[in-house]
Amino acid sequence: MTAEHLDGNTLAGPLGELFAVDVTTATGRCANCGLTGPIGSLHVYGPDPGLVGRCPGCEEVVLRLVRGPGRAWLDMRGTVTLRVDLPD
Amino acid sequence: MRRLVWRAAELVGSTPETATARTLRFRVPGWPGHLAGQHVDVRLTAEDGYSTQRSYSLAGPADGEYVELTVESVPDGEVSPYLTEIMEAGDQVEIRGPVGGWFVWRAENERPVLLVAGGSGIVPLMAMIRTRRQAGSRAPFRLVYSLRGPDWAYYADELRRPDPGLDVSFLYTRTVPEGASRPAGRIMLADLAEGGWPAGHGPDCFVCGPTGFVEAAADLLLALGHASERIRTERFGPTGG
Amino acid sequence: MGGFVSIISRGFHGRRRDEGDRLPPGQYLVEDFPVLSAGPTPRVPPERWEFAIDTEAGVTHRWTWPEFLALPQETPTVDIHCVTEWSKLDTSWEGVSLDTLLENVDTAADYALVHSYGGYTTNLPLEDLLDGKAWIVHRFGGEELQPQHGGPARLLVPHLYFWKSAKWVRGIRLLDDDRPGFWETAGYHNYGDPWREQRYEGD
Numbered sequence: 413m414t415a416e417h418l419d420g421n422t423l424a425g426p427l428g429e430l431f432a433v434d435v436t437t438a439t440g441r442c443a444n445c446g447l448t449g450p451i452g453s454l455h456v457y458g459p460d461p462g463l464v465g466r467c468p469g470c471e472e473v474v475l476r477l478v479r480g481p482g483r484a485w486l487d488m489r490g491t492v493t494l495r496v497d498l499p500d
Numbered sequence: 501m502r503r504l505v506w507r508a509a510e511l512v513g514s515t516p517e518t519a520t521a522r523t524l525r526f527r528v529p530g531w532p533g534h535l536a537g538q539h540v541d542v543r544l545t546a547e548d549g550y551s552t553q554r555s556y557s558l559a560g561p562a563d564g565e566y567v568e569l570t571v572e573s574v575p576d577g578e579v580s581p582y583l584t585e586i587m588e589a590g591d592q593v594e595i596r597g598p599v600g601g602w603f604v605w606r607a608e609n610e611r612p613v614l615l616v617a618g619g620s621g622i623v624p625l626m627a628m629i630r631t632r633r634q635a636g637s638r639a640p641f642r643l644v645y646s647l648r649g650p651d652w653a654y655y656a657d658e659l660r661r662p663d664p665g666l667d668v669s670f671l672y673t674r675t676v677p678e679g680a681s682r683p684a685g686r687i688m689l690a691d692l693a694e695g696g697w698p699a700g701h702g703p704d705c706f707v708c709g710p711t712g713f714v715e716a717a718a719d720l721l722l723a724l725g726h727a728s729e730r731i732r733t734e735r736f737g738p739t740g741g
Numbered sequence: 742m743g744g745f746v747s748i749i750s751r752g753f754h755g756r757r758r759d760e761g762d763r764l765p766p767g768q769y770l771v772e773d774f775p776v777l778s779a780g781p782t783p784r785v786p787p788e789r790w791e792f793a794i795d796t797e798a799g800v801t802h803r804w805t806w807p808e809f810l811a812l813p814q815e816t817p818t819v820d821i822h823c824v825t826e827w828s829k830l831d832t833s834w835e836g837v838s839l840d841t842l843l844e845n846v847d848t849a850a851d852y853a854l855v856h857s858y859g860g861y862t863t864n865l866p867l868e869d870l871l872d873g874k875a876w877i878v879h880r881f882g883g884e885e886l887q888p889q890h891g892g893p894a895r896l897l898v899p900h901l902y903f904w905k906s907a908k909w910v911r912g913i914r915l916l917d918d919d920r921p922g923f924w925e926t927a928g929y930h931n932y933g934d935p936w937r938e939q940r941y942e943g944d
Binding site for chain 2 (some may be wrong): 749752754755
């Protein structure tokens with residue numbers, strides 16, 4: 413296998429269009445292997461035709477983001493939970 | 501926090517770093533400030549409405565409504581030759597950001613820091629060095645900077661000036677200056693063992709550069725006993741220029 | 742974007758936007774061959790490679806690498822169009838027509854779900870694979886198909902956007918009902934006709 417991937421932090425801009433928090437610092441759990449870690453540590457492929465975030469442990473797809481004109485599609489079926497630290 | 505918006509950015513000045521790289525200074529009214537290590541998206545729009553965007557790391561610390569980017573001109577690139585060769589003071593692009601809260605260093609963090617740069621991967625690490633200096637931080641920093649040869653160094657004068665608490669080592673992969681003790685070559689275990697921190701000090705490690713370089717350097721850090729959760733990486737992918 | 746007046750970057754022209762009757766709307770011409778990927782590049786040695794067609798009745802037809810190469814070969818020269826707006830003209834390939842592969846397959850299915858080594862999938866109507874419109878190719882430009890372009894073998898369906906031409910193809914499932922694939926479930930158009938500019942869902 414070769415892996416010309418990027419890091420999860422490359423998702424910060426595209427996800428920043430959707431969310432009011434920085435999701436790259438949130439902790440996600442991989443639905444396939446259960447590995448937990450920050451979204452910023454995912455292996456990211458793309459950006460075209462879409463951003464594909466894969467688990468650094470098992471390489472399964474954790475999230476996908478496609479940006480079209482005037483809309484975006486986010487698929488997070490590969491993520492069980494997303495823990496976001498927030499101020500009280 | 502707020503959702504990202506595009507802001508107009510006017511070029512106010514630029515300085516060459518090397519024969520092919522240029523630091524661009526923009527004024528961005530409404531800029532919310534940023535952290536060292538964050539990046540921005542830059543959007544260019546042609547007269548006929550065609551537009552395209554690229555990501556660049558911020559090179560400097562927060563400075564009011566000013567931001568600095570260092571851009572390497574990619575041969576036959578679509579965007580970087582425009583930014584480095586054609587754009588003049590007064591011309592505009594759009595910038596949104598800052599983005600990325602993962603690959604960042606905060607001045608209140610006092611742990612030792614190891615910065616490992618491959619080529620233009622120095623840019624976000626330089627923002628950390630400058631932020632440290634500006635904040636008067638006492639966190640000890642070491643930088644290991646791998647590049648083709650002395651002529652390819654960004655920020656060369658600034659990195660050679662004494663900066664208490666910062667140690668810099670240059671590794672040349674192709675061309676070494678006369679009298680250099682280390683032969684030209686890719687980054688090795690000894691480079692990080694000598695130029696970095698012992699794993700026992702528990703430094704925060706930031707590695708930035710092309711994918712192959714980042715893989716190699718991160719593997720070497722793990723081999724030296726650094727904990728994977730203390731190693732943060734930022735790979736430069738194929739940017740399309 | 743959004744109907745607002747954009748900031749124009751004086752002197753910025755961007756890459757050439759070509760026109761001409763061989764280019765579908767919104768496409769530009771490239772001379773190189775861009776590589777886009779949604780995951781690591783699988784490395785499939787020929788001795789482990791196989792291609793399978795599964796019918797809706799549960800019958801499987803398999804070909805090993807030598808069996809596949811022993812089938813009648815064709816050498817299509819076609820234009821390809823990527824949804825990311827590049828097009829490449831007169832690309833030359835070598836491989837086996839889907840008409841040949843499906844010749845002895847008994848099916849009344851309407852849909853095909855193509856699947857690849859590495860887990861990628863894409864869907865299309867079965868009729869888009871027939872009548873000389875699609876091939877499983879293993880050579881490009883007179884040379885072995887390189888892994889980054891889908892080698893050992895990929896699907897080639899040039900009349901649809903190129904994401905339908907699945908790299909590292911492993912098999913095709915014939916189905917009575919349409920089952921959207923990897924990009925088709927993430928916002929891309931279910932059919933993907935470049936001449937009708939069917940890029941995204943709803944286009």
